[in-house]
Amino acid sequence: MKRSVEVSGKSLEEVLERASRYFDVPKEHLSYEVLSENKGFLGILVPKVVKVRVWVEDQEEEALDVATFEEAPRVSVQQEASQEKVPSNLEELQKVAVGFLRGLLDKMQVNVDITVRQEERGVVCAIDGKDAGILIGRKGETLEAMEVLLRTFLSKRGFETGYVELDIANYKKRREEALRKLAEKVAQKVIREKKRVKLEPMNARERRIIHTTLKEHPQVVTYSVGFEPGRRVVVELKEAREEKERDPEKKTGRNSPKSTGAEKRNRNSRKRPRKSGGQKKALGE
Amino acid sequence: MKELVEYMVKSLVDDPERVSVSELEGEQSVIYEVRVAPEDMGKIIGKQGRIAKAMRTIVKAACVKSGKKAVVEILE
Numbered sequence: 001m002k003r004s005v006e007v008s009g010k011s012l013e014e015v016l017e018r019a020s021r022y023f024d025v026p027k028e029h030l031s032y033e034v035l036s037e038n039k040g041f042l043g044i045l046v047p048k049v050v051k052v053r054v055w056v057e058d059q060e061e062e063a064l065d066v067a068t069f070e071e072a073p074r075v076s077v078q079q080e081a082s083q084e085k086v087p088s089n090l091e092e093l094q095k096v097a098v099g100f101l102r103g104l105l106d107k108m109q110v111n112v113d114i115t116v117r118q119e120e121r122g123v124v125c126a127i128d129g130k131d132a133g134i135l136i137g138r139k140g141e142t143l144e145a146m147e148v149l150l151r152t153f154l155s156k157r158g159f160e161t162g163y164v165e166l167d168i169a170n171y172k173k174r175r176e177e178a179l180r181k182l183a184e185k186v187a188q189k190v191i192r193e194k195k196r197v198k199l200e201p202m203n204a205r206e207r208r209i210i211h212t213t214l215k216e217h218p219q220v221v222t223y224s225v226g227f228e229p230g231r232r233v234v235v236e237l238k239e240a241r242e243e244k245e246r247d248p249e250k251k252t253g254r255n256s257p258k259s260t261g262a263e264k265r266n267r268n269s270r271k272r273p274r275k276s277g278g279q280k281k282a283l284g285e
Numbered sequence: 286m287k288e289l290v291e292y293m294v295k296s297l298v299d300d301p302e303r304v305s306v307s308e309l310e311g312e313q314s315v316i317y318e319v320r321v322a323p324e325d326m327g328k329i330i331g332k333q334g335r336i337a338k339a340m341r342t343i344v345k346a347a348c349v350k351s352g353k354k355a356v357v358e359i360l361e
Binding site: 104 | 288
């Protein structure tokens with residue numbers, strides 16, 4: 001069973017920050033689903049609240065006990081987090097990581113260089129050179145695979161592994177930019193065509209990029225559906241999502257395999273009177 | 286390629302002494318049969334085969350240079 005908590009906060013960023021402290025794992029290891037988002041409907045009257053279900057992707061942490069998030073004493077947790085920020089054996093970790101990678105890459109007979117740098121998010125082992133392309137693989141799968149082995153290798157030797165990352169020829173940054181562009185483009189499409197769009201399956205890190213890119217978007221919301229490795233982000237009109245939450249009946253209707261356009265129109269027209277009644281405030285605005 | 290498989294497996298197990306990798310050469314592909322101590326089986330397979338999959342992906346990438354298909358099999 002996956003551990004998960006429901007957290008509310010002012011922004012997705014803040015919620016994930018708190019969740020990462022609570023689970024004691026880096027944000028990259030968290031998966032989440034936006035349950036509801038209230039962007040402050042009338043600006044001042046309703047506070048901005050985002051409710052998110054967060055869980056840990058990495059199974060290693062499962063043994064920890066489950067508690068509600070509110071119970072976690074915030075101050076002490078913060079202290080722990082700041083202590084953990086810089087592991088005392090940092091130099092050692094860098095040396096071991098590079099040693100392992102050097103051996104691996106030599107045995108793969110590829111011609112590349114390794115450099116290590118300390119970034120805010122942790123130790124980044126950067127690989128670059130003539131053969132870097134081979135090492136990235138299709139959709140970065142070889143890069144992912146090497147990261148899996150590197151982390152397993154390090155954790156076996158007692159290092160904090162959430163702290164270590166691998167990058168090849170700046171692939172991650174380029175991918176992030178591509179994903180941000182994709183997110184914006186999909187958001188436009190959703191608004192233009194007034195229907196939700198399901199993206200291709202992505203890993204947790206990539207999904208998070210889509211979520212964070214669109215989290216402040218005034219018109220669309222994002223959430224994830226399905227299970228790893230087929231988990232996908234869905235981008236949907238905010239008003240459509242909110243309507244679904246108010247009316248669970250409609251949700252089941254939408255989840256049914258295929259509903260014809262005619263059915264949809266009927267349903268919409270049926271709901272219309274109720275909708276206008278429920279949104280008096282909006283009309284008054 | 287055999288060294289690569291050995292290197293990966295040995296760096297993940299508790300008992301590197303009991304790792305053996307044998308090479309079976311075919312016409313179009315080479316099969317690498319990996320044997321480890323029974324206690325180490327889980328370590329090279331990983332949860333939901335995650336580590337075994339990672340090793341296979343890396344071997345596949347390394348094949349790009351050698352040009353010959355390589356298959357990794359883990360034997361009990």
